[in-house]
Ligand code: PEP
């Protein structure tokens with residue numbers, strides 16, 4: 001793959017610069033930004049075009065009901081938490097969920113982390129005020145620091161380079177874990193047995209018992225092939241900071257097509273999906289598989305117009321709609337969209353984000369979610385798609401592999417007082433390791449229609 005040509009050399013890759021771009025940091029020093037952009041554009045790509053194409057094919061299968069996407073990770077990764085232990089625990093959690101879902105769906109599960117690049121956040125306000133002091137809002141470690149001090153909150157473009165380097169380290173470890181024996185199906189299943197040793201989860205024993213028998217059956221047949229020992233694992237993040245995404249865009253030497261090589265899959269957030277905006281324009285021009293978040297105000301015409309802009313040639317797997325309606329609204333807000341898109345006959349992969357429409361403030365003031373609401377949104381997602389004859393293609397979840405206490409509920413019954421025990425997220429609340437596995441068992445039941 002070749003290094004990206006300079007601005008304007010490949011037709012249109014810089015057209016976004018003359019369009020309104022929401023949620024971009026106000027960098028105080030334009031010269032420093034230019035230096036960083038030029039440095040990033042000489043660094044090696046994190047992923048290759050061929051890998052992105054494989055993912056497009058996998059997502060096309062999910063769109064047809066022949067695979068199921070599991071996309072998960074932090075709301076916002078942070079530099080200090082990009083440690084071997086944290087990365088391992090997150091991968092482990094996603095792999096454990098994937099085994100349960102694979103069994104439930106009897107389909108291949110596409111495993112994708114909100115990892116190795118999820119360092120920038122859209123915010124509802126540019127500023128934050130505490131005790132009469134107003135400072136720029138925290139926009140993710142790629143932009144500024146979380147501590148509420150003027151020094152930390154000033155956007156610093158050098159952080160884009162740090163984000164790149166953390167992402168390479170994370171992806172390197174992901175590649176090692178998922179191909180080096182750690183991800184062996186039999187081993188992942190043993191971890192799930194450890195989870196079920198806790199009496200709180202006895203209701204999942206039946207499914208676990210069935211998986212156990214299936215694995216022992218395969219072993220008895222002498223099945224021992226690569227597919228049991230290694231897994232494909234893809235990286236993804238919100239394509240928010242266009243200077244970063246543009247600088248990591250490379251031209252595929254096989255085809256001459258541009259790919260955003262910062263991750264396999266990029267998505268456009270609910271706040272930046274304007275049809276005439278910079279984000280839609282930029283992502284319309286790269287060949288990666290991409291997603292768009294759709295909240296409850298989305299109209300069917302918006303969805304069709306996004307398909308025209310982002311996937312005019314109707315490439316299956318190119319475009320994923322990630323709906324995030326809220327448990328209370330999904331059964332009203334989703335059918336209109338799905339109906340019209342299905343009637344168009346054009347390919348889209350539908351994925352459910354049951355997190356971002358279900359954020360609440362607890363009585364004690366924590367930003368949280370209820371596991372019950374999260375699961376109810378997924379249930380509504382399946383109901384709507386099944387009623388229309390459309391395909392529910394996957395789930396998109398904020399989770400961590402650690403025992404944090406950020407989301408209410410679950411068999412361990414985290415309550416409002418419990419949130420204080422270990423609330424660590426800097427932005428949105430994440431399912432912890434146990435809640436993530438519970439979710440997988442329940443979603444597996446939903447997939448099987450029970
Ligand atoms: C997110 O995925 O963290 C996010 C900000 O989502 P949305 O764009 O759906 O609000």
Ligand code: CO
Nearest residue numbers: 075398427428
């Ligand atoms: Co979030």
